[in-house]
Amino acid sequence: xxxxxxxxxxxxxxxxxxxxxxxxxxxxxxxxxxxxxxxxxxxxxxxxxxxxxxxxxxxxxxxxxxxxxxxxxxxxxxxxxxxxxxxxxxxxxxxxxxxxxxxxxxxxxxxxxxxxxxxxxxxxxxxxxxxxxxxxxxxxxxxxxxxxxxxxxxxxxxxxxxxxxxxxxxxxxxxxxxxxxxxxxxxxxxxxxxxxxxxxxxxxxxxxxxxxxxxxxxxxxxxxxxxxxxxxxxxxxxxxxxxxxxx
Ligand SMILES: C[S@@+](CC[C@H](N)C(=O)[O-])C[C@H]1O[C@@H](n2cnc3c(N)ncnc32)[C@H](O)[C@@H]1O
Numbered sequence: 001x002x003x004x005x006x007x008x009x010x011x012x013x014x015x016x017x018x019x020x021x022x023x024x025x026x027x028x029x030x031x032x033x034x035x036x037x038x039x040x041x042x043x044x045x046x047x048x049x050x051x052x053x054x055x056x057x058x059x060x061x062x063x064x065x066x067x068x069x070x071x072x073x074x075x076x077x078x079x080x081x082x083x084x085x086x087x088x089x090x091x092x093x094x095x096x097x098x099x100x101x102x103x104x105x106x107x108x109x110x111x112x113x114x115x116x117x118x119x120x121x122x123x124x125x126x127x128x129x130x131x132x133x134x135x136x137x138x139x140x141x142x143x144x145x146x147x148x149x150x151x152x153x154x155x156x157x158x159x160x161x162x163x164x165x166x167x168x169x170x171x172x173x174x175x176x177x178x179x180x181x182x183x184x185x186x187x188x189x190x191x192x193x194x195x196x197x198x199x200x201x202x203x204x205x206x207x208x209x210x211x212x213x214x215x216x217x218x219x220x221x222x223x224x225x226x227x228x229x230x231x232x233x234x235x236x237x238x239x240x241x242x243x244x245x246x247x
Pocket of ligand 1: 003047048049050051068070071074093094109
């Protein structure tokens with residue numbers, strides 16, 4: 001499964017859910033506020049900008065935002081909300097593609113670093129973030145904590161969400177740290193719609209080591225955008241890495 005094939009025109013058209021899910025004000029509001037604070041007075045670069053779920057409100061909040069994105073259909077959706085001069089986007093792979101200029105903030109949210117399926121690509125992604133930052137600049141990652149405690153010995157799949165009309169099921173290859181998320185949407189008919197996405201999961205400690213390889217220090221880690229304490233039970237984290245300022 002290649003990312004370009006996953007994030008096709010159909011996925012792009014279904015992605016936005018204005019006002020609900022990942023587009024709910026209580027989800028987006030704190031994320032945008034925190035990112036604006038971390039950008040200080042500089043510009044931000046979003047890796048895997050998608051349809052601009054975060055970039056559009058962040059730009060409206062007064063932070064200049066540029067994006068890097070692999071999928072043309074996702075960018076076409078973004079273009080229904082913001083033009084090229086408001087939010088410029090470079091088409092390419094976030095692990096290797098260069099965007100013009102320097103930034104005080106690079107951010108990569110909604111678990112998307114895990115869309116890179118090898119450790120090498122994930123380290124490259126950190127290095128690419130570092131290349132775009134000014135001294136003292138920050139790289140912010142939002143990522144889920146791998147849920148291997150839900151996987152009984154000998155089993156390779158877990159249902160992580162089950163509700164009327166939707167089942168979320170993950171299949172694991174623990175040897176390669178790979179998980180494929182299966183999203184089944186169904187109604188009263190015999191038909192179901194399936195969206196699948198492959199990921200390489202990363203433990204927080206491995207993420208910190210990748211950051212160090214690229215010259216970052218961990219500045220902060222919280223369980224959410226509002227600053228809740230990160231604990232052993234946290235299911236997700238927002239980690240802020242920083243290039244040391246020049247002294
Ligand atoms: C879950 S969406 C997140 C989009 C957006 N950041 C958001 O928070 O809504 C994942 C996005 O990552 C993009 N993507 C996946 N792999 C990528 C890569 N290697 N380089 C750039 N974009 C990538 C996909 O095309 C898709 O738009």
